[in-house]
Amino acid sequence: MPRWITTAAAITALGVISPAVQAEPLKIAIIESLSGPQTSTGRLIATAAEYVIDQANADGGFNGEAIQVKEYDNAGDTSGAATKFREAAAGGGASSAIGGQVTEDVRKHNIRNPDNPIIYINVGAEAMELRGKKCHFHAFHFTTTAPYRTVPLMQVMSEQGDLGKRVYSINQNYSWGRDMETAIVDNADRFDYQVVDKVLHEVNRIQDFSPFVARIKSENPDSVITGNWSNDLLLLMKAVGDANLDITFGTIFMDQPGNVANAGNVAEGHYVAHSSNIELLDEAGTEAYRKATGHYPVFIEPTTLNGVGLFAEALKKVNFDGGDIDVNEIAKAMENTTFDNGLGGMHVRKADHQAVIPIVVSQVARDVKYPVDGTELGFKPIKTVAGEDAIYPAQDSCRMRRPE
Numbered sequence: 564m565p566r567w568i569t570t571a572a573a574i575t576a577l578g579v580i581s582p583a584v585q586a587e588p589l590k591i592a593i594i595e596s597l598s599g600p601q602t603s604t605g606r607l608i609a610t611a612a613e614y615v616i617d618q619a620n621a622d623g624g625f626n627g628e629a630i631q632v633k634e635y636d637n638a639g640d641t642s643g644a645a646t647k648f649r650e651a652a653a654g655g656g657a658s659s660a661i662g663g664q665v666t667e668d669v670r671k672h673n674i675r676n677p678d679n680p681i682i683y684i685n686v687g688a689e690a691m692e693l694r695g696k697k698c699h700f701h702a703f704h705f706t707t708t709a710p711y712r713t714v715p716l717m718q719v720m721s722e723q724g725d726l727g728k729r730v731y732s733i734n735q736n737y738s739w740g741r742d743m744e745t746a747i748v749d750n751a752d753r754f755d756y757q758v759v760d761k762v763l764h765e766v767n768r769i770q771d772f773s774p775f776v777a778r779i780k781s782e783n784p785d786s787v788i789t790g791n792w793s794n795d796l797l798l799l800m801k802a803v804g805d806a807n808l809d810i811t812f813g814t815i816f817m818d819q820p821g822n823v824a825n826a827g828n829v830a831e832g833h834y835v836a837h838s839s840n841i842e843l844l845d846e847a848g849t850e851a852y853r854k855a856t857g858h859y860p861v862f863i864e865p866t867t868l869n870g871v872g873l874f875a876e877a878l879k880k881v882n883f884d885g886g887d888i889d890v891n892e893i894a895k896a897m898e899n900t901t902f903d904n905g906l907g908g909m910h911v912r913k914a915d916h917q918a919v920i921p922i923v924v925s926q927v928a929r930d931v932k933y934p935v936d937g938t939e940l941g942f943k944p945i946k947t948v949a950g951e952d953a954i955y956p957a958q959d960s961c962r963m964r965r966p967e
Contacts, residue, residue, distance in 0.1 A: 611867035662688020690738035698961035705870025709742035716836035727785020736763035743790030772802035824936035839865035873902035914957035919950035
């Protein structure tokens with residue numbers, strides 16, 4: 564019976580019970596959107612995760628064997644994620660909806676199989692509920708949440724004079740988008756602005772955002788805040804560029820490949836709040852990644868490199884001498900591991916397994932070392948907010964039960 568570890572906007576970790584004469588391999592199932600409209604995110608997550616595991620295997624693997632990795636395409640929907648989880652658990656996406664499905668499948672599996680648990684390594688799903696009512700001991704969250712990123716984003720935009728008094732909110736109509744809208748509304752008094760309109764739209768089904776851009780223009784906002792990602796942000800930026808809409812956008816995922824090119828020159832001045840920025844990272848590391856993958860780490864990849872990197876660092880703290888792998892011991896090691904993500908140490912908060920990560924607020928500009936999308940534009944770091952200053956309080960709804 565395999566024991567695993569999982570990433571999906573996730574990674575799944577299970578070990579394997581094997582005869583004593585053979586070392587037990589650690590298995591990683593990457594359950595991601597590798598086809599459909601969310602592929603632009605899912606493929607990057609898989610690439611970054613496999614890069615870290617390849618490095619670990621080059622250093623000797625784990626428990627006397629190479630770490631085994633297998634990809635599972637959830638096709639961007641929750642039923643697909645559930646099916647692929649069952650395949651992974653039996654055979655040894657980056658949406659919050661998919662993350663919610665995966666983490667629940669992991670929780671139920673571990674209740675039924677306490678001697679054969681799975682770890683969920685979340686590197687893409689940002690819904691608050693995953694760290695709240697859906698939290699559990701075997702789920703680790705290396706991405707952030709809406710308030711975690713939105714507050715530093717608005718703080719810097721306000722300090723730079725680019726937030727203004729009239730803010731427009733446009734987001735996707737599911738848990739993550741609703742979290743973003745709540746964060747935008749809740750911080751209006753703090754940063755002294757009025758939310759002039761709020762829009763929640765279907766996820767990855769809209770092909771033309773020009774009507775939404777027209778509605779934004781009609782409200783005459785000073786800035787637009789959006790948590791849109793994948794195809795919905797790419798097409799929104801295309802519509803913004805086509806309309807030559809000269810309004811500053813504050814985003815969470817502007818650094819997704821294609822957004823700057825789609826927006827064109829009007830992208831200059833837009834903001835993004837993310838957990839990394841290649842402009843601040845060690846050149847040797849970024850060049851090594853480019854050599855291995857054909858491109859520099861972008862968008863969701865640094866988050867994945869950091870999350871899986873902390874996991875790999877935690878593996879160095881446990882030793883099963885080639886025998887049965889105790890997944891609970893790996894989870895406990897992850898709770899007590901600090902990882903250098905190039906911007907300082909990151910670690911996991913034990914209360915809800917939310918990673919404490921610095922937030923870099925950057926602005927699309929020309930004077931950068933790493934231009935993107937074949938343009939002269941890239942992401943100029945404006946301010947790095949320490950993880951301890953950016954993180955939100957652990958939610959009362961997280962009632963984590965630890966193994967005996």
